Amino acid sequence: MSVEFCGLTLAHPVINGSGTFDALAARKVFGTALDAEFPFSAYVSKTITLQPRPGNPPPRLWEAPGGLVNSIGLPNKGLAGYLGEDLPELTTLLADLRSVPLITNVMGSTAAEIAELLEACDTRSEIAAVELNVSCPNVKTGLDIGADPHQLEEVLRAVRPRTSKPLIVKLTPNAADVAACAQAAQAGGADAVSLINTLRALALTPPSSDAPSARRLRRPWLGGGSGGLSGPAIRAVALAQVAAVAERVELPVIGMGGVSSAAHARNLLDVGARLVAVGTESFRDPIAGARIARELESATG
Amino acid sequence: MTAPFARRLLRVAGMDELGAYRVLRVADPEGSNPAPGQFAMLAATEHWGGGEDERPYLPRAFSIARWRDGEAHYLLEDVGPGTKRLCELRAGDDVWALGPLGQGFTAPRDGRRALLVGGGVGIAPLAILQDELERATNLNRAPADSMEAATVSAVTVLLGFRDGPRAQGATLLRGARVTTDDGAVGHHGLVTDLLAQELEQDPHTTVYSCGPSLMLEAVRSICATRGIPAQLALEAGMACGFGACYGCVVPRRGGGYLRVCVDGPVIDAAELDQVEAHAGAPA
Secondary structure (H helix, E strand, O other), X not given: OOEEEOOEEEOOOEEEOOOOOOHHHHHHHHOOHHHHOOOOOOEEXXXXXXXXXXXXXXXXXXXXXXXXXXXXXXXXXXHHHHHHHHHHHHHHHXXXXXXXXXXXXXXXXXXXXXHHHHHHHHOOOOEEEEEEEOOOEOOOOOOEHHHOHHHHHHHHHHHHHHOOOOEEEEOOOOOOOHHHHHHHXXXXXXXXXXXXXXXXEOOEOOHHHOOOOOOOOOOEOEOOEXXXXXXXXXXXXXXXXXXXXXXXXXXXXXXXXXXXXXXXXXHHHHOOOOEEEEOHHHHHOOOHHHHHHHHHHHHHO | OOOOOOOEEEEEEEEEEEOOEEEEEEEOOOOOOOOOOOEEEEEEOOOOOOOHHHOOOOOEEEEOOEEEOOEEEEEEOOOOHHHHHHHOOOOOOXXXXXXXXXXXXXXXXXXXXXXXXXXHHHHHHHHHHHHHHHHHHHHOOOOOHHHOOOOOOOEEEXXXXXXXXXXXXXXXXXXXXXXXXXXXXXXXXXXXXXXXXXXXXXXXXXXXXXXXXXXXXXXXXXXXHHOOOEEEEOOOOOOOOOOOOOOOEEEOOOOOEEEXXXXXXXXEHHHOOOOOOOOOOOO
16 A cells, blocks of 8 residues: 655555654664564654754653653754764665655754755755654744744745755644644645644643642643643544645645554544654554554555 | 564463562563563553543553563552552453663672662662572573673672561562661661661672662762762653653763663663652653
8 A cells, every 4th residue: 555645655654753753762672673564654753953952851751641741852963963973874774674765854943944954954865855843933933933824834935945855844733723824834835744743731740749838839840841742632633633734735644643543544544644643652562653554554455 | 682673462470469569470481581670661451541630541661670480570569540550460461561671780890799779669670680690690600691791799688668568578689688767677767878888898899779769869979979880770751661752861961861761771870960859750
């Protein structure tokens, strides 16, 4: 059940959500067993920023009902570290897998930053496509770039000419009208959109560990303040947003959010997604993506 | 040594009471010898979810406490919806397990004595460490990779607990000196009181420690002051156990973070400025 996506031919429709599977770490932990059953038909890197980021102070995780609130803070080696260290390693790993293309996810807080990231990726043939994370506050307005359709279109128009690679825009679900944002991405020159990213969420320090003086405002639990909710808890929201977006745009859509079985993946495909991404479920079982792809295939075949 | 690339469906061989704790025994006839200090991510196959606060959802990380006759043993304490559900398992039930994962303890160098310092449910990885150190010493050969060429002059065990029922956990190891916070059993005080005494008597020692973060920080500080090498098995809130989620970090000396799951859980104390006191693990 191979799938055409932005000029790439993928073996099946299941890829990973950015930041939910570290192929290099997994290769060390699982060895060549990872190569034998690599779960994804394309591999999406975690988000790369211009400068290195250490990520947020711990704690970074909170278990929610049917899900996970995370505040990881996009730790990465920065563009130079990624291109110099991780990309050669990733290329070697993915070459062993044959036909698993690499999608590099990038984020910048201004059009100029994004343009620099896209241009750097454009020079590297190992990168098959770029996914742009627009869940980043604009340094001037404080508003997430992807949350406002006008701003999103303006930024994309500015950066689109800077890369010849397929450009996927990873939409934020924390917007008034996600379908309008998808339309803006299309108008701005995106080749595909992916959604949903995590939903903004908050966890509080447990009452027992607070000072005994009652009624005091409790503090956020996560070191980064607020976080993002993922997992089965967001599955129905993802289905609604993917359906709304797929109805509104012509672009191929990567649907994700709480996918833990082929039935969930099938739902997203049925409302118009071309590909589905598995994220949090991989934390529970690293091979979940392969299981879901296999189940999808046997259901269709 | 690499871990199987998938969580595996295993059978519970038994659940034993050990004072305030439980010992979960999981049959793993195909499994490979874990290194002391390694861990596994565990989840019940049935009713994993729907407990307190509609949890648990994620698997839980547990040190492998013992590996014997094709069974992995885990020490459990019911402190939240995940551990509560796992404590309910009985022989014949199924359990999901991913592992063995992480970096374990390494053998002492230069004929140093091994001093094992544990607190509460954190004594678990010290049991398999004691097994392996004693075997390596007795047989003078390497039963596990990390214990290769171990020449241990002696193994001393110090274990601290909150109270009497928990102190029964001390029988997981052999020949332990025990402390309790309430004085119910053994020395009335902290396990780190005994640690300081032991290091006065014989500083030619490597310290191996696992327990609550406050205890680990005291162990780290005592060892750092005296220039004693120490290996600390850390706990952290963890979603995946294999380096994917970046959730389980601790600050590294000199900047940046270590991932407890892949850089640890056993971390050389020299890599840390301090063991931070937040308790981040979903229970």
